[in-house]
Amino acid sequence: MAPKKVVIFTDGASRGNPGPAAIGVVIQDEIGQILETISLCLGKATNNQAEYRAMIAGLEKARDIGATGVEICSDSELVVRQLSGEYKVKNASLTPLYLKTQQLCRGFTSFKVHHIPREKNSEADRLANQALDSPKQRRKPPGAPAIKSRRATQSDYPDMLSIFIELEKQHVEGVPDFFRTMSHEERVKEFDSAMADEHAVLMVAERGTEVLGYILLKIKEPEVGSMLRPRRFVKISYLCVARRFYRSGAGTALLAAAEDWAAERRIEAIDLNVWDFNRGATAFYEKMGYKTVSRRMWKHV
Ligand SMILES: CC(C)(COP(=O)(O)OP(=O)(O)OC[C@H]1O[C@@H](n2cnc3c(N)ncnc32)[C@H](O)[C@@H]1OP(=O)(O)O)[C@@H](O)C(=O)NCCC(=O)NCCS
Incomplete structure (x- = not known):
């Protein structure tokens, strides 16, 4: 049975700030039994950005x-x-968060927020530090700067072309009929x-001067005159990371940038398609909290 009321302890940590x-x-x-925990790396962020992201992740999980x-x-x-x-x-980078x-x-019928002393938040603090000490962080070349996302330029x-060619090859091999x-x-x-396109954005994830991956987002306006509820959402057209940077955190950084971009435009949902063969991407999106909501089927006759 779904719990009616939950208590969420959150902590964000940044080593360097940013x-x-x-x-x-x-x-x-309500009786203090642990239902869920999250321990996740974010890429480069400030302490306050990480604190907000912890709250967002906790609220999404509670929902x-x-x-x-x-x-x-x-x-x-x-x-x-x-x-x-x-x-x-006052800080512009915190506004979307x-x-x-x-x-x-606003999605909950009751909501309260409490400030607690650090010593009462030790488990959330431990989980944040556990993520920072995880193999992902250790895989980062020593001394390499953190990954950050920005708008792409020409x-x-x-x-982007060499990354796209890898994605294209993966998809041509995966679904050659399509x-x-x-x-x-x-x-x-x-x-x-x-x-x-003013309703689209291309962003890259970079570490120092190295581009690790990119994302293409498009705003989809509500369809009129169909049985669908009017729904404005951001569609991920492409998200791809160079093969040599898989599991570097670049995908996470790009998805976080996409969610910020949507929130800045007060858009409440992000949609995407993943092909069945693409188990890695499916696992990635699931880890990031995305749910499968429909299944496309076909038969060649
Ligand atoms: C899917 C993709 C964007 C993920 O980017 P990434 O930078 O490799 O992912 P991250 O390092 O941010 O991964 C975050 C977490 O997602 C999960 N994850 C990512 N790739 C995974 C895989 N292949 N298998 C299982 N879990 C995976 C892991 O939990 C990972 O955390 P961990 O490395 O600490 O275990 C990237 O693999 C990619 O570009 N793939 C090819 C193109 C593609 O398929 N794009 C999506 C098309 S819809």
């Missing part, structure tokens, strides 16, 4: 397990006071039209 960051979350039922009421406990005084309306959000947190809170095209190999001109045209 620097490699991670979140720790513990979700308990997914069917909780109707939540109490959040955090040792970040700033974030707690911002959420309770005592402090204004604040909006996203508020939006999630000078990123060469890197995918084909594009020409160089077609690929560049696709980038150009995405850059010119």
Whole structure:
């Protein structure tokens, strides 16, 4: 049975502020039994960004397990006071995270946020630090800067093209009846039209000067005159990381940037398609909290 009310302990940690960051979350039922925990690396973030991301992850998990009421406990005084309306959000990088947190809170019938001392938040703190000490962090070349996302420019095209060619090959081999190999001109045209589209964005993840992957997002407006409820969402057209940077955290960083981009536009959902052969991507999206909601079927006759 779904728990009615849960207590969520959250902690965000950043080594460098900004620097490699991670979140720790513990979700308990009303009698203190642990229902869920989260321990996840974020890529580069500030302490306050990580604190918000921990809350967002905790609220999303609480929603997914069917909780109707939540109490959040955090040792970040700033974030707690911002959420309770005592402090204004002045830092632009926190605004989308604040909006996203508020939006999630509104989905519960009851919501409270408490500031607690650090020593009462030790399990969430341990989970955040466990993620920071995880093999993922250790896989980072020593001294390498953290991964960050930014809008792509035309000078990123060469890197993006070689990453796209890997994605294209993977899909042509995976579903040869459906995918084909594009020409160089077609690929560049696709980038150009995405850059010119005011309802789209191309972002890259980079570490230092190295481009690790990119994402193409498009806003989809509600369909009119069908049986569908009007629904505005962001569609992930492409998300791809260079093969040599798989499991580097680049996909996570790009997805976090996509969620911020959607939240800044007050768009509440992100949709994407994954082919059945693509088990790695499916596992990745599931890990990031995405759910399968439909199944496309076909038969060749
Ligand atoms: C899917 C993809 C974007 C993931 O990017 P990434 O940078 O490798 O992923 P991350 O390092 O951020 O992974 C985060 C977590 O997701 C999960 N994950 C990622 N790839 C996985 C895989 N192949 N198998 C199982 N779990 C995976 C893991 O839990 C991982 O954390 P861990 O490495 O600490 O265990 C990348 O593999 C890719 O570009 N694949 C080819 C293109 C593609 O399939 N795109 C999606 C098309 S819909």
